Amino acid sequence: MIVITGATGNVGRPLVQSLIAAGEDVVPVSRHGEGHQADLTKPETLEPVLDGAKAVFLLTSADFLAGGNLEGVVDVLRAAGVPRVVLLSSQGVTTNRHPSIHEDAVTGSGLEWTILRPGNFASNAFQWADSIRTQRAMAAPFADVALPAVDPADIAEVAAAALRDPGHAGAIYTLTGPAAISPREQAEVIGTAVGEPVRFTELTRDQARTGMLSFMPEPVVEATLDVLGAPTAAEQQVSADVTTVLGRPPRTFADWVSRNVQAFR
Numbered sequence: 001m002i003v004i005t006g007a008t009g010n011v012g013r014p015l016v017q018s019l020i021a022a023g024e025d026v027v028p029v030s031r032h033g034e035g036h037q038a039d040l041t042k043p044e045t046l047e048p049v050l051d052g053a054k055a056v057f058l059l060t061s062a063d064f065l066a067g068g069n070l071e072g073v074v075d076v077l078r079a080a081g082v083p084r085v086v087l088l089s090s091q092g093v094t095t096n097r098h099p100s101i102h103e104d105a106v107t108g109s110g111l112e113w114t115i116l117r118p119g120n121f122a123s124n125a126f127q128w129a130d131s132i133r134t135q136r137a138m139a140a141p142f143a144d145v146a147l148p149a150v151d152p153a154d155i156a157e158v159a160a161a162a163l164r165d166p167g168h169a170g171a172i173y174t175l176t177g178p179a180a181i182s183p184r185e186q187a188e189v190i191g192t193a194v195g196e197p198v199r200f201t202e203l204t205r206d207q208a209r210t211g212m213l214s215f216m217p218e219p220v221v222e223a224t225l226d227v228l229g230a231p232t233a234a235e236q237q238v239s240a241d242v243t244t245v246l247g248r249p250p251r252t253f254a255d256w257v258s259r260n261v262q263a264f265r
Helices: 012-021 043-049 070-079 101-107 122-135 152-164 183-194 205-212 218-229 241-246 253-259
Strands: 002-005 026-030 055-059 084-088 112-118 137-141 172-175 199-203
Touching (some): 002 012, 002 043, 012 026, 012 055, 026 043, 055 152, 070 101, 084 101, 084 152, 122 137, 122 183, 137 183, 137 205, 137 218, 152 241, 152 253, 172 241, 183 199, 199 205
Parallel strands (some): 002 026, 002 055, 112 172, 137 199
C-alpha cells in the first residue's frame, strides 16, 4: 500500500492515477476533498492510514512553511513502521532560495528516502486561465526571463518510480522541462493552442507581488519573484534527471497546454 498526501493537486492526482494503473493499492490523502482527510501540520491525522504502508509521498502546501513541522510527520511515519518516503521539495533548496529544513527531516529520519526538486511548474499557467478564456489576455512579471517549466505529470511519474522501486533510495532529483520558456513565449504557445492570439502585459514586481500575496505566504512570494526575475544559471539549466528516471525526455510546455487547453478556451 502506498499513501499519497496532496492527492487532489496537480502532482498528486496524476500520481494516484499512475500508481493505480500500475496495480498498486493507493490511499489518497488531502486536507479537503476525496480520500482520507489529514493535515500535515497535525501529523497524528496521518496515523489511521499508515498501517501496512510500504511508502508515503509527502507533498506540503505553501502555507506549511508558516506552521509545519515535518519532523513530527517523520516521527509518525517511523512509529508506524513505514520504510520509505518520497518528499516533493523544491529546486530552491539547491540554490538556497528555500530552507532545507524539510529535506533535513527526511534525510535524517533513518527511513529510505528520495527527494524530488522540481523547478517552475507548467501548471502555474492556470493562474492566467480566466483572463485568457474571457479576454484573450494575460499579465505576468519578467516577460522575457525564461525558465524550464516542468510538467506535473512528469513529476508524478518520477515520484511513482521512486515510491515503487527501492533503487531510488538516497537519490535527489532535480526535475525540469526540456527547454527554458519565458512568460511571453508561454502566451504565444497558449494562443496557438486556443487558435487566437493572447495579448500579453508585463507586470512590475510590485504588481505581481500584490496579486501573489492573496494566495501565498510572503516569504514564498519573495523567493518566487526572485527566481522569476533573477534566476541563477542553475535555475535556468535543463536537468537530465527526468530522462534518467523515465527513459524519455521531459514533456514540453506545449504538451502540457495541449492536455489542458479547455481551461483556456
